[in-house]
Amino acid sequence: MTAISMYKISAPIFVQFLTSLSAVLDKAAAFCEAKKIEPSVLLNTRLAPDMFPLIRQVQVATELAKNGAARLAGVEPPRYEDKETTIGELRARLANTVAFIKTLDTKKVDAAADREITFPLGPTNKGQMRGDDYLNHFVLPNVYFHLTAAYAILRHCGLEIGKQDFLGAIPLKVT
């Protein structure tokens, strides 16, 4: 039985999906140019008045991925200033997050399964979970939530993308 490692189900997954989101944003930039749409229109679109707009969905997805991965590796996550206002700046943020995640120590992430992880939960509370629960019941679902919301906002705006754009490069053999 091949062992499933904490690293394998976190870092490469984040890298795969943050990379595919960057490619989707690149398609969104081309769409804006072709249709003479101001990119800020897309970046400020929300699916509901009390949901985050696209720009914040991308910020939160990267925030959760870099914080989650850093805490599993036992290192301090880099702080982001959340000042992005353009598609180019969001793509740079995605690239920086992917680059940061790739620096993390595989063995330290693997060793985090039964370590207690404490993390800020809102402005005053703290959450505490075992490393494997933190990854599988909190970080991954939350990252996927914001990735999907970003994708759905762009579909809602008319961008022609499909499930393959969401998934990105997966180790799949088609016959």
Add this chain to the structure above:
Amino acid sequence: MTAISMYKISAPIFVQFLTSLSAVLDKAAAFCEAKKIEPSVLLNTRLAPDMFPLIRQVQVATELAKNGAARLAGVEPPRYEDKETTIGELRARLANTVAFIKTLDTKKVDAAADREITFPLGPTNKGQMRGDDYLNHFVLPNVYFHLTAAYAILRHCGLEIGKQDFLGAIPLKVT
């Protein structure tokens, strides 16, 4: 180091999220009743003309979860007829899927990490992936995608739900 098992990162995750989706649909039913809205309006709402409506998002999320879990366990997945037309019928489908997933053999799912999984991909193609890749790069992201889309459609329709409704019962200690 606690071993991460294939079972632990699949079956209980599906159970958690299909259960929380069922509770969200229950809130949607109460919302329809309070606002005198025909539930079929919500069930047929889409975020884009070429995306699935709510009813199909729920069908696909359950389809992917039961097929994914069954293939990892090496058993034939039950066939669904996709005939649901009401919130009650969708909640029954979610409950049936949760009940089916709970019958699967933990050890067989755990042993699937390095087994090749072959699955239908569209009407004519077949996909082939190693069990751990199939779960982490295909089944989980796809299930989360359709769960989030279902949730986002309901937010778009004005249902007052939050991230906690999406996540459901997670093993989290708040201090």
